[in-house]
Amino acid sequence: MTYIAKPPLHHPSLEKNALGFTRRDYEGRISTLCAGCGHDSISAAIIQACFEIDLAPHRLAKFSGIGCSSKTPDYFVSPAHGFNAVHGRMPSVLTGANIAAKDLIYLGVSGDGDTASIGLGQFAHAVRRGVNMTYIVENNGVYGLTKGQFSATSDKGSKAKKGAENKDSAIDLVMLALQLGATYVGRSFSGDKAQLVPLIKGALSHKGAAILDVISPCVAFNNHVGSTKSFDYVRAHNEAVNRMDVITPRAPIIADYQPGELKEVRQHDGSILRFRKLEDDYDPSRRNAALAYLGRKAQEGEIVTGLLYVDPDASDLHDGLGTVDTPLNKLTDAELIPPMHALDKINAGLR
Amino acid sequence: MTYIAKPPLHHPSLEKNALGFTRRDYEGRISTLCAGCGHDSISAAIIQACFEIDLAPHRLAKFSGIGCSSKTPDYFVSPAHGFNAVHGRMPSVLTGANIAAKDLIYLGVSGDGDTASIGLGQFAHAVRRGVNMTYIVENNGVYGLTKGQFSATSDKGSKAKKGAENKDSAIDLVMLALQLGATYVGRSFSGDKAQLVPLIKGALSHKGAAILDVISPCVAFNNHVGSTKSFDYVRAHNEAVNRMDVITPRAPIIADYQPGELKEVRQHDGSILRFRKLEDDYDPSRRNAALAYLGRKAQEGEIVTGLLYVDPDASDLHDGLGTVDTPLNKLTDAELIPPMHALDKINAGLR
Amino acid sequence: MPKAIAAINDFVVKFANVNGSGSASANGLFAKAVLRMGVPVGARNIFPSNIQGLPTWYEVRVSEEGWLGRRGGVDLMVAMNPQTWEADVKGIEAGGYLLYDSSKPLPASKFRDDINLIGAPLTELIAAEFANPRERQLFKNICYIGVLVQMLGIETEVVKQLLNEEFKGRDKIIQPNLKAFELGRAYAEKEVAPIGLKLRRADKVGDRIFVEGNEAAGLGAVYGGATFCAWYPITPSTSLAEGFQKYCNLLRKDENGDNRFAIVQAEDEIASIGMVMGAGWAGSRAFTCTSGPGISLMNEFVGFSYYAEVPAVIFDVQRGGPSTGMPTRTQQSDLLLAAYASHGDTKHPMLFPANPTEAFEFAALSFDLADFFQTTIFVMLELDIGMQEWLTAPFKWDEKRALNRGKVLTAEQLEAGVAFGRYRDVDGDAVPYRTYPGTHPSKGSYFTRGSSHDKDARYSERGEDYTEGMERLLRKWETMKSHVPAPVRKNAKKRTRDGVIYFGSTEPAMDEALAALEQRGVGLDALRVRAFPFSDEVFQFIRDHEQVFVVEQNRDAQLKSLLVNEGGVHPARLVSVLHYDGTPITARFIVKSVSDKLKTGQAAVAPEKVK
Amino acid sequence: MPKAIAAINDFVVKFANVNGSGSASANGLFAKAVLRMGVPVGARNIFPSNIQGLPTWYEVRVSEEGWLGRRGGVDLMVAMNPQTWEADVKGIEAGGYLLYDSSKPLPASKFRDDINLIGAPLTELIAAEFANPRERQLFKNICYIGVLVQMLGIETEVVKQLLNEEFKGRDKIIQPNLKAFELGRAYAEKEVAPIGLKLRRADKVGDRIFVEGNEAAGLGAVYGGATFCAWYPITPSTSLAEGFQKYCNLLRKDENGDNRFAIVQAEDEIASIGMVMGAGWAGSRAFTCTSGPGISLMNEFVGFSYYAEVPAVIFDVQRGGPSTGMPTRTQQSDLLLAAYASHGDTKHPMLFPANPTEAFEFAALSFDLADFFQTTIFVMLELDIGMQEWLTAPFKWDEKRALNRGKVLTAEQLEAGVAFGRYRDVDGDAVPYRTYPGTHPSKGSYFTRGSSHDKDARYSERGEDYTEGMERLLRKWETMKSHVPAPVRKNAKKRTRDGVIYFGSTEPAMDEALAALEQRGVGLDALRVRAFPFSDEVFQFIRDHEQVFVVEQNRDAQLKSLLVNEGGVHPARLVSVLHYDGTPITARFIVKSVSDKLKTGQAAVAPEKVK
């Protein structure tokens, strides 16, 4: 059992933000994830981001599907309502809530299995609709909660040519989101707080569908994007200490690197992730260019991180629906129930 | 009620192919689609293609979901087994059959609603797996059988910039298929037999997932790729002859144009489709290049047609699964049931 | 040749056409004309699952007495579809009438000698006056209406009036219609001898309206305060979403033309119900409408709604199952699935409207029930109600009626220190309190999940927490029994030991059947069930009778199963009458089945054999 | 201080640990050691729905008499988890024993004075010998096994032997384990006084094997000729697919190492069942394995399978519902859903294995049934069977047994002119013939669809075609009754008017309960139901008794509902005994419930109140 890593040094958790909340006000229940799980680092980043943008904790609405990643909304921002949906169907639930209460900030947290396998359809259509939300995929390339099977993103990052020879070609959620019309698209790494926190802040402030693909290593099943052997690896590895049922607590992996830099990150199973951070002067306003760049880099086996695309004045689902400013869940009987004479008129028309 | 358009001129239906079959041997039951429906033209093209590649009719296996388009497998190649699955789930059924009987040729026919809306997830994952099949989307940008609602492809072809302002951004199935690793990807128009028949022949002969997006106008609901008003249009239009329940038989739309040419096709509702046929010297071996080209043309409001990408020596699902050459459905008891002594050994190991 | 059927204001006319040919609205015009004559009609479209070119029928029951269900049999057949000619001619009662297009001569073999033939050269008449083929196809329909109107003695003015109303001011449309109509009428006046079937002006329609159940339900959702519809097109439910849209545009726009509603066509049914869950959870009244296949797909979320206690309304416009089945035929065959949908121990309330008026009322009511009980309410419509126009009581709404949003704690209450535990049974009715998201800065937030939880919505794997919650859900189920619509009882004139239970669209045919049986000296007390869970009256009714017929439009006696399972009733006392070929049940079928079973004393056989 | 519990080869040991700490296999070693002593054990893991850091328990029932179900109560608690210490200590029977880590002193308040305390400084012992923290955590487990072995008098050799078998030749692993084991054993030898619980070598295990039901079912699928598994991971069914994979790799590779099988991890459960449909349709034996949520998602395809008559096998390893519920707890609560899954009128056969041996047999059988009846067969496993190791009869296979592929026409037969109509009832058993795709160049092709069809699989909207098909499906259902596994009856020693019906994992607890009740003079005839539809014997059994208890591990008496609904049984004669908190039912619970109900004469109350 691990606590969300608290920011270090003299009780910074007692600092107050513009609304007078301390970081503690954005914390949640004790995490039940494995010690060192990347997901906990992401929860910490979410807490930091909400604190820094001065979001009143109860104005947030948290959603998730099913999986270790999907458990995390219970571990941050307790004053916010949370909704653990069924597996792979969180996007539709979030969409419905957003339609009902447009005055809240919507955050969806999911896993690569929850989003790219069972949830692919709902993910794609929520993006198409431009639901005003921040959607974070905690991507470990594996099914953690069910003990280490591959997910549809498992091969991401491996050489495209080789990739073609792999059983199933991997789904790159970032490219998919771009193609489906997401208006804020970024990728990062759970261990790169310096990059992740600003990305989340931007996503929470963005109007429209903001998609963040966050690589997040699983310490229990040592899987990683690009790895194709990790499940066997777990068996072998665990057998060495003679039990299939041993999960050794690990320290979270940290990665701190500069714009433009290529960073090789070694995971718990020794595998390497090759992160390429976008240059400072990268222009995130060109959708097709972003797609092309990602395609090129993927061929070189690099995982591009950073803010890949943003349309600052995107419109969202409510614009399309033409709903009133008052959230639908706050409309009064008077606004909802038509007068009796309207009914008389309708009856007359049906005779 | 219409018959599949028979090829014209002196009983060509009596010509024999290499196997001694006449075109009639590839026909099906009488179509119950609306007179002039683009889907019937596609059925005719399928018949032509099967005839020309000398496919023994019973070696074909036909699959579809639910919709007007999905009814068509009943209207071609009667000697082949057919399977009308449930709505949007045909890809999984075809995959299972393909795994069971690898010695048949697999053809899936679907609609844009069946594939891009409810079926998006299964479509994407069947493509990822490289199922050895020809998958034809009879794309009319509308739900025909349920009377004219939009489908997820409804806006395709309209200016990307404008598109961005539309409610939902459209799904381009061709770009999606390319990104998900399809190894044969093409687009055509139901009225362009000269282009369509060869595309289908190539797809049927290709090993791996071959995806064809075929634009196919709906005469009843006059919808078309890019149209955003067609449902209202139907109402208005039909009202002019004072009934909501009148479907006027139409002649199918024909389009014959040259490689490299830009062809404007006027649909029954007067709307325009702008087709750009690939140059003869287009190189279909570069996946990323194809994606980029499609993106560019889409911005110019052009629908690129032709064979966009092909990997001639692609591997398929069975390669990944390492199955024996004998189709699984032909394995004998002897090959399937392990000997008793194997069981004794297993028992011993469990004491 | 048997005696020609003679009847005034009491007969069945059936039209046989090809779909997409424009017949539907012409036939509808005929039904409306009869209504305008003050004579009630029950009218039903029987249409194929395709868009153009297949057989379609329209059956009109004319009944001054007011029997609006299907009677069975056809007195006058308007046979306009060569594909189905044979069966259509065969279907006519001996002594009945056949109206056909005599433009092309037909061999005698095509006819019957025990019916009365009325040929009218419709094609010729129209061809003489209209040039373009589309108009020719189209106006043939209105032309035979002209013939009928003349033959039956319907007032011409009535039809002209209807045409004028329908196309107010659009002369370009009205003129050719009137012309075609007059062509038929004049021909009949000259060439067709008066027949035994007559329409005579009466005053039996009253203030009733003529409307489809789906449209009524859509309107009911507007009055019920629904703000969000997430749906996926499927026959026969599509027109419910369209009805909601139509009336929202009419009644739910604010002064700036902005929408006090939202309608999303989802990518499939799982997404539809998922969106409804999210909206219901957030405090909007939300619904989806679908049919059998959609219910099958929604199972997982329905179970979630039951266990996490999230309000939702699902309109299931039932069609012929199983699987894709008969999409354009009617059935009552989703009861078992809806009642116990999803894995694990679950139960879900259902409402059974019997006509468009109740479709309107139950639609509105369902949102109060969903909000109060925080669970999924199924409104079990049927194609026969949803997609058919019924002559039914006008819509009413009590101006004083407020929306019952159930137990929702406000910021003020929380601020005032009201203790909040999401799944606590505070009031003893097993219905817990909830909060909308964002209600209060520090109090009232909770976590909704489909996994096991304790009274305060915290994740828990403790057996005690789990069973406590599951038992409360059972108690909540008990509470519902007195909140859902009570059954409607009609007693036989004389005391009787026999009863009959039925529901939904069976009502009109049952009314006629009960009268017919009573005439034959068979008296049955009748109970129309209107909701699940069943209230005690239902079981009291069963206890009050030795044997109870249960009339259903499905194969497996699904309502009977629910009665037995929920009420511990001895199955042997419930005798099933089942009609499930996809056509609406008829009075004659009920009369015959009940009479036969009474003769053979079916109800007496050993339990194992019953059903 | 009550008398210390004294028992030989008959007691309950429970281990309380933290998951992911390596305790599971250490505890498993203990159970195996007892078995090697010739004494039967029933062993159960109770684990959380997470990967590391939450409470987990392992309960071992030691019973020379052979009672392998849960008895209830704990005689010796090995309390290694501070999180659950209180509840764990509380759970011990008065006079029972508590083994704990005494490295850190604990206040008296933490203990009870009516139990016997056995402290062992496990942490210290290990810390003294092992440096790295991971090893320290790990070997603490094997260390307390050493203490137990010594305390209970298990032969040390047995444990050493087991370790050597498990890690054949891998000394680097064996040595530290032996060391840690010896540390604990030696300590106990010196410091722990002998206790009242003793293990004595016996010869009661016989040739039985110790195996999980999921692994057994996976193996059964291999012998049953399954060539394709499409699945989606979900607890508690995942290990079934893994078992199939393991045994396919062992037994189904050809000489070139190519696979005579295929396993696909689908993107979700809808795709899994869809693939199974396609493969079954094409003539391969295919299955999927899942749990409740998956069944909910598969509804639509299951209905398709019923109506289009496509063979499929679904293993439902049941867990605690509804919704996500209790993923790692056991229940029997998917019966109603599986029996009537999907919209419209449908019924689906179910098999109820009671242990891994039957899981093996029924798995193999299910493919014959699916192929012969061309419909979905549900094999209803339970977490308690699937994910627990059971001491069970060894697997057997009759070498002469051939796979029954059902009514499949070959090219030769078609060539010879055998008439083929896909949905015709040729043999009078209502089971039609089918063909595999590609069988014959011109004969034998047909079109499979979920929409209404006629005898020859042509699309049809005619009511007659539809009802003919639906009635044949009912007759097919009748045929099944004599083909599915018959119930197993055990009569009480003396004649009795009371009976009990149960199924699945309830068997071992029921066996012990029946014996206990008999001792108290309560004799019950017992019937274990093994399949749905129920054969006549089941209803005969009910007729033979005045009252029949129905013991189930769900809240809503789902088996009772099926009995009443399918057999027309009077619900009042069936008295439910329900256990559904997610833990396996215990003998003590059954004894108490039955005794209580017999006292209060429950069975006599009015029908409406029953259940």
Ligand SMILES: Cc1ncc(C[n+]2csc(CCOP(=O)(O)OP(=O)(O)O)c2C)c(N)n1
């Ligand atoms: C309908 C359904 N199918 C399967 C499962 C089992 N299940 C729980 S979590 C999970 C996968 C989670 O993977 P991912 O989304 O990547 O989350 P992670 O644990 O890796 O963070 C699955 C298959 C389920 N809960 N519901």
Ligand SMILES: Cc1ncc(C[n+]2csc(CCOP(=O)(O)OP(=O)(O)O)c2C)c(N)n1
């Ligand atoms: C589960 C389910 N939902 C909805 C439907 C109703 N339905 C039938 S066809 C169809 C859409 C068909 O659109 P498309 O695939 O584009 O085919 P088209 O008719 O346009 O050729 C729908 C929604 C269904 N049959 N099953």
Ligand code: SF4
């Ligand atoms: S299993 Fe993997 S994903 Fe799940 S909590 Fe442990 S480390 Fe994280």
Ligand code: SF4
């Ligand atoms: S409705 Fe449209 S798609 Fe369907 S058959 Fe008619 S023309 Fe074709």
Ligand SMILES: [Mg+2]
């Ligand atoms: Mg994952």
Ligand SMILES: [Mg+2]
């Ligand atoms: Mg379409």
